[in-house]
Amino acid sequence: MHWTRKRRYGVLTGAGAGLLSLALLAPAGASSHREAPLITEDPVADNTDVYAFVSPDKPDTITVIANWIPFEDPAGGPNFHRFGDDVLYEINLDVNGDANPDIRYQFRFKTTVKNPDTFLYNTGPVASLADKNLNVVQTYTVTEDFGGYKQVIGNKLTVAPANVGPRSTPDYEANLGSKAVYDIAYGQRVFAGPRDDPFFADLGSIFDLAGLRPLNQAHLIKQPTANGIDNLAPYNTHSVALQIPIAKLRLAAGTPNDQPDPIVGVYSSTYRRQTRVFKDGNGAELRNGGPWVQVSRLGMPLVNEVVVPLGAKDLFNASNPLDDAQFGAGVLNPEVARLIPVLYPGVTVPPAPRNDIAAIFLTGIDGLNKPAGGRASEMIRLNTAIKPTIADPNKQNRMGLLGGDRDGFPNGRRLGDDSVDIALQALAGATPFTPAFNISPNNLLGDGVDRNNVPFLTRFPYVAPPKAGYESGK
């Protein structure tokens, strides 16, 4: 459907964009910090990680956390990092396994300035979200699309501001971070703002030909053995956290509340307008045009980062889980699994086709988190009937399911799950699903970074408060 004006503007807009976006929305890692060439140039739209778990302190709900903006330096003022005003952010839930999202949560942000005559982010100490000294304020709306019925469920909510430092944002978490948690419609809660990046990994070594510092002497190209380095430790990210009653998911799935093991698929996606131009060549006049176009998506950690080949990474970001069959071959014969025996001589891995990897990453695991009749697609799949093993996210077994926690990754993903080590060992076959390979050394593979550098909160939104710009670089 095209919208036009009587005077022949003839441009596809409004609902026209709506229908077109069907194709685009419909075609909708780790982490996926800088995982694909195109999105690397657009950090504000770059999904970095998605987490989904039964809330440890409120087990009748699930919590979904989606992060954007990789490697966010806390000291990056005076225009501190923020969500994109021209970006559409989404968290998608598939409650029946058909690879179509049944509930979409859409987030739109807007930045307002109180005083345009100063360059300052804040004009004095900021003691509350409504403090007049906070000059640059970002607010947002949450729109819920529930099976085709759209409703704004959160309006004029304030994004937690940047943690500037002790003069500007004293007692940050008490005054600002914790105050940015909102109760919204249908028993749901939401938070948006900067947080400590909860992902932990030795990226510097991993991307140096799959190096694992503790195993440096076992690598084909030897280096001195060393402890792992958490390269994410200095950085923040921007989180959107949602807490959703499980009963709501069952309602969407059409299953009664007493029906067991509802499994929900979770992924996030990001959209930009089709074109960006500088009007009349004026660098101060940025104009976005055209319908929304999906530029990033993320469900399971590490899939697009290390499973999808370089030539298909941008396609993955632009595509819809419904079409993930196109990536199936790469999952059945993953490159990293083929590299492990080459880079670590003596390690043997299961032969292709890797149905175990396909189950973990694409279909869900029988008896754990595979929806009945589900379609293969890349999402985090969480069995919401499995209650949290332990309430404190800092005390969960970092190896998740492999460590004996049925509520851990790859059944959902908790903040403390060591998705890098779990994925490495899974690719090496060191899981219960391929018992013949669940042996040493396969089940000892790891990057040597076992936990986040700061503790997680024990309450929603669970992600740790952001590092202060003042402390950056220490």
Next chain:
Amino acid sequence: MTHPIAVPVRTAGMTTYSHMRGKRGARCALLVVIVAVSSCSGSTAGGHATSPSSALGLPDLSQVSVDVTTPAATDAPREGTPAPSPREAVDRFVHDQLAGDTDSSYDLLAAVDRTAVRSRVAWRHAQSVLPRVRSFDATVNASPPASAATATVRGDARFEPRLDEINGLVPARASVTWTVVREEGGWRVAFSRTVIEPIYPADSGATESSRAWTDAYQACKEPPNEIVYAAGVVGVTGIGAALCGSTAAKLGAPARLGDRPNPAAVLAAFGPEADRWARVIPVSGPRSFNLVLAPFDDRWVVVGVLVDGP
């Protein structure tokens, strides 16, 4: 997060690594060479070293075939669903949409649209981003020649008005030209080729809403809710307060958004279409700025406050 040194040990042609986690891991590291790794299992937050499959009740997936490479197909329409005439195709389509019968309206979608939409489920979900027709009265409905592959049906429509930062503006009234295509011996609606010409309220309404907005701030009050965008005005929002106590605010003539500098905040929020539907009322007085208004239902609402520059 200390890590003991990993000691590769070659035994029977296979390298075994003693990289383990923490102190418990270090003990395990020695054991791994000497005895079965299973003795190291159960470390608290450390690496797992044995199969917990029996305890977890999980299957051996190595031999299980999983279908991960079959592409998703497009749902076909039910048989006998094309309408006998262009007018009836549109009438039935609008009726089904009004009734929320998306299965039936999907059957009336032209093939090109079904290919874009993919499935009945996706079509049902798409309703949230499509304009909701409240009524449609055909005014032009010429019978197409027997050989025609396409036809049009024109008329006046009323929509459920909407304004948001995801799908933009849906006007309350519009002239609509539906395109229908001949398929399977009947007619179906080429929804993506349908053209809507919005009918907006008169521009004078934008001036009236702006006057109410400035009057309220000059009286040191918040403006009435019905003339302000419910999800929050974009731009330099603190400027209204600068009018408090003054009587000097003067309104200029309505202008197009594109004719004013710095519209980026409004365009970022509502999309490029805002360049067409928005009206700008310049305000001069204690501060000079521009109010940006959107046509919502039968009135204009303030959606942005922009300044020309520093």
